Amino acid sequence: MNSVVVLVLGLAVAYFGYRLYAKRIDRRVIQSDPRKATPAKMYMDGVEFMPTSRNILFGYQFKSIAGAGPILGPIIALQWGWLPALVWILLGTLFIGWVQDYASAMVAMRKDGASMGGLSHKLISPRARMILLAFIYFYLLLIAGAFGNVVVSTAIGLKGSPMAWLFLTGAGLLAGQMIYRWRKDIILTTVVTVVLALIGIWVGTVAPSDKIIGAGLANERWLWAIAAFVFCYFAAVLPIWRFALPINYVAAYVVFLGLFFGLIGVVILHPDFTLPAYSSFTIKIGPIWPIMFVTVACGAISGWHSLVSSSGTARQLENEQDALPVGGGVMFVEMLLALFALIIAGTLYASPAQYGEAIAKGPGGVFAAGVSKFLGAVGLPADVGRSYGSVMMIFLAITIMQLVIRFMRIATSELLSDISPVFRNAHVGTFIASLLGIFLVMTGWWQYLWILFGGANQLMASMALMIITAWLMSEGRPASWSLWPTVFMFVTTVAALLYTSYNLLDKVFKGAVKGEAAAGNAVIGIIGFFLVLASFVLAYEGLKAFGRYRAMKVQPAGAQA
Amino acid sequence: MIPISLARIFEQFPDRRYIMFGGKGGLGKTTFSAATAYYLAKRGHRVLIFSVDPQASLTDIFQRDIFGKGPTEIIPNLYAQEIDADKRVREYQEEIRQKIRDMYGMDTIPEEIESYIQAAAAEPAMEESAIFDQVVDIVVQGGYDYYVYDLVPLGHALYYLSMASVYDAWIGKITGLRQQMREYDQVAAVIKREKELDEDAILNELLYIKDRINKSSKILTDKKMTAFFFVITPEEMVIKDTVKAAELFSKFDVPLSGYIINRLIPQELKHQAIPDYLKNRLAMQEHYLKVISSTFGDQILAAVPEMERDVTGLPMIERMARVMFGEF
Amino acid sequence: MSKEEKKKGGFFQAVKEFVYGVAAHDSARFALKTRASMEHLFILITMGDMLGVPILPPYYSLRLLPYVVPQISTWKRRMLREKDLTDALA
Numbered sequence: 006m007n008s009v010v011v012l013v014l015g016l017a018v019a020y021f022g023y024r025l026y027a028k029r030i031d032r033r034v035i036q037s038d039p040r041k042a043t044p045a046k047m048y049m050d051g052v053e054f055m056p057t058s059r060n061i062l063f064g065y066q067f068k069s070i071a072g073a074g075p076i077l078g079p080i081i082a083l084q085w086g087w088l089p090a091l092v093w094i095l096l097g098t099l100f101i102g103w104v105q106d107y108a109s110a111m112v113a114m115r116k117d118g119a120s121m122g123g124l125s126h127k128l129i130s131p132r133a134r135m136i137l138l139a140f141i142y143f144y145l146l147l148i149a150g151a152f153g154n155v156v157v158s159t160a161i162g163l164k165g166s167p168m169a170w171l172f173l174t175g176a177g178l179l180a181g182q183m184i185y186r187w188r189k190d191i192i193l194t195t196v197v198t199v200v201l202a203l204i205g206i207w208v209g210t211v212a213p214s215d216k217i218i219g220a221g222l223a224n225e226r227w228l229w230a231i232a233a234f235v236f237c238y239f240a241a242v243l244p245i246w247r248f249a250l251p252i253n254y255v256a257a258y259v260v261f262l263g264l265f266f267g268l269i270g271v272v273i274l275h276p277d278f279t280l281p282a283y284s285s286f287t288i289k290i291g292p293i294w295p296i297m298f299v300t301v302a303c304g305a306i307s308g309w310h311s312l313v314s315s316s317g318t319a320r321q322l323e324n325e326q327d328a329l330p331v332g333g334g335v336m337f338v339e340m341l342l343a344l345f346a347l348i349i350a351g352t353l354y355a356s357p358a359q360y361g362e363a364i365a366k367g368p369g370g371v372f373a374a375g376v377s378k379f380l381g382a383v384g385l386p387a388d389v390g391r392s393y394g395s396v397m398m399i400f401l402a403i404t405i406m407q408l409v410i411r412f413m414r415i416a417t418s419e420l421l422s423d424i425s426p427v428f429r430n431a432h433v434g435t436f437i438a439s440l441l442g443i444f445l446v447m448t449g450w451w452q453y454l455w456i457l458f459g460g461a462n463q464l465m466a467s468m469a470l471m472i473i474t475a476w477l478m479s480e481g482r483p484a485s486w487s488l489w490p491t492v493f494m495f496v497t498t499v500a501a502l503l504y505t506s507y508n509l510l511d512k513v514f515k516g517a518v519k520g521e522a523a524a525g526n527a528v529i530g531i532i533g534f535f536l537v538l539a540s541f542v543l544a545y546e547g548l549k550a551f552g553r554y555r556a557m558k559v560q561p562a563g564a565q566a
Numbered sequence: 567m568i569p570i571s572l573a574r575i576f577e578q579f580p581d582r583r584y585i586m587f588g589g590k591g592g593l594g595k596t597t598f599s600a601a602t603a604y605y606l607a608k609r610g611h612r613v614l615i616f617s618v619d620p621q622a623s624l625t626d627i628f629q630r631d632i633f634g635k636g637p638t639e640i641i642p643n644l645y646a647q648e649i650d651a652d653k654r655v656r657e658y659q660e661e662i663r664q665k666i667r668d669m670y671g672m673d674t675i676p677e678e679i680e681s682y683i684q685a686a687a688a689e690p691a692m693e694e695s696a697i698f699d700q701v702v703d704i705v706v707q708g709g710y711d712y713y714v715y716d717l718v719p720l721g722h723a724l725y726y727l728s729m730a731s732v733y734d735a736w737i738g739k740i741t742g743l744r745q746q747m748r749e750y751d752q753v754a755a756v757i758k759r760e761k762e763l764d765e766d767a768i769l770n771e772l773l774y775i776k777d778r779i780n781k782s783s784k785i786l787t788d789k790k791m792t793a794f795f796f797v798i799t800p801e802e803m804v805i806k807d808t809v810k811a812a813e814l815f816s817k818f819d820v821p822l823s824g825y826i827i828n829r830l831i832p833q834e835l836k837h838q839a840i841p842d843y844l845k846n847r848l849a850m851q852e853h854y855l856k857v858i859s860s861t862f863g864d865q866i867l868a869a870v871p872e873m874e875r876d877v878t879g880l881p882m883i884e885r886m887a888r889v890m891f892g893e894f
Numbered sequence: 895m896s897k898e899e900k901k902k903g904g905f906f907q908a909v910k911e912f913v914y915g916v917a918a919h920d921s922a923r924f925a926l927k928t929r930a931s932m933e934h935l936f937i938l939i940t941m942g943d944m945l946g947v948p949i950l951p952p953y954y955s956l957r958l959l960p961y962v963v964p965q966i967s968t969w970k971r972r973m974l975r976e977k978d979l980t981d982a983l984a
Contacts, residue, residue: 052931053927060912060915062919064914064916065916138979191918254920315980316984420979
């Protein structure tokens, strides 16, 4: 099939899904009201509550949810063939993805701007909040592990990327100085630093890491794992304007320029899919259901988005009706991003064997090769394109990792400072989070880490959908459009986590893996089981809440009779 | 007999224009203030004597009601003023209310804001800080050669002084915070490509307040401009307390110009037929005068006998001035 | 014609805002966020008598009152608002 057909299909699903389904839910079921004062307006404090225009929030939401997930998920899922991934991306987004993203923002808005912790407390039970927090901590740890792994494999697979990474970091630090200290015109700052980052991408091609530090060191996983987590450490501990924000600022331009021209490249080249539409039901890492579903990750449905929608976007929406384009609309754009990733990887290799060889080295290399090919269509030399793709990959992963580590640090101090004041120290929490992350990166096989991350991520989505359903029930609104997604996601992700965790632990018990791999398998497997256990408790609490709301709904009718 | 060297201080240090008498309550500070002001006015200087004591007593000593009436001329060149702190606070509250009404075009002050204004005025420190501010106003306005402060009792004066440095440090911190806030504002403006920001009115207010508090504490502690005199009497408790107070004052950098002894029983009485009671008192006085001279030495600037009647009214003030400064 | 131009301007404005949202919104938001939390600290320090912590002489804190009238209610609300760990996620 031709790649443009896939793009058109995606656009059609986005258009009709948004127009016919999403809009109807927004107007008829939720009854969004443009005259209602949103929390951003009602509680405007300039801190968390700040009314912001729809277009800005559209960009903000997109940047916050477009990480490594939607891009790498489809690339990895191609192992089952492109068709299952395509179908799941389209249908997942249409029936589940936007529902969660949109409704998370909506429920947070209607509930005074509470975030997921507060919502679970209010709508489910106080205990649900504590379990959800623990769940989120380990879910985020898996993000750090899976994404950290991507950074490491990309840095090793593409020797130009470390230099480009270094340059972009330097450009970001410079941007920080120019914005926060010297207060230069933002356009000047942007041009100077983005150009510097682009130069770095070129420098990467002439100064590959193995030439500078030797092939031995350049292939050491621990070196890049430490580099990645030191980077995140700085981001979590340093003043955010000095490190994290300005680097993200420059990276955003580099990444989105790459995506933009890459998409143009796809339209120009409009290649046919070269990989098979379908390989087999079960591959090495597991069967299509449930494993492929969680592998595709954010392009279909992602729990991460519910956190962004509720904690970030919902507090800035100035009009209730903006929740649909910002919460829901951006998910459809994310779907297109996932299709873009599916296309560049699915049309790149002449044979499944070649693809298999490439993906074995890590998905970052596949992405970089694809970016190189399609940026080539707009005139970029292939080696520069590869370098470009690799640095995009690193920053798509590491910007999310930064946030995750930062949050884990805050969580440590908040949850554990009662036990000992030591945990209040920013370095302690960051150190713990980084150490755990490095452990996962160094000991876990990336495919399993990815599945665990994907499973946890979509299980988080199921939890968010459950909270949404509870809210709908508490208000007496039709809830089936979020209840069935909740059930489907819960069953799928629990199955995926149990399947993979069981396999991991089984290998440990049978002695199939030794040394550090055994330790990694054991820890990842235990985390998987813990997440499943936590989700069962949450589901139990959720069911109780559903029952309460149902009884509430029946009672007034009975009283009237 | 102790030489009268008080006048010399004024001749030697013509820059010392803020004159203050301190000491325990009831030792005659107001009397000395009035007499000094009278002396300086007679010498041809323009003098303002004002009371910063909430229980102002200048009205009594000049036998004229000047309370809350602003500077009032007593004799040519001599003006006296008693600050009506209560009234000032009420006016000030109304100024604040008016400012809020003007700034936001409100007809009525929101309830929580009004209750705040009320609560702030009810604070015991409110009156003192209002007076404090008035003093600065008076001194900053200028127009006089000398300012004679009829000081509050020692404890309060020290409280002012100690708070001045605390306030100053606090305002320094708050101003720093405000400036940091402004930096973030500017950063946001840079990122959004917005034009220059309005001035931060609060920052300006803070700088104003800092300036006021600095000025008032400076008036009390300026070595060049300030002459601070302690009033003592030949009594054990007074001497001991004064020594302690002087230590405290020097800790706060208040420049001490010297000590004046008050309430001496005239020595001449010794040679007359007097009752035992007075004899004993005189003997005690002699003893404590020795203690005083060994403690304070040549910092004793004048010794003033107990008058046969209250020092009120201009003739008595003039008499007192002559005793303090010699003939003029 | 003019309508079309307006539409075009609207489109470019939207693109501009989108790019701003992608790249810069976070940074600007954070700067303002930091600023606003300082503002609340400021009100706490200067108007703290409301909570029973007089730090400035009341005479002077009253001077500042007119400028913080609009912030006082949001400040109080913020002080009273329940906070949750997940607030820190975005």
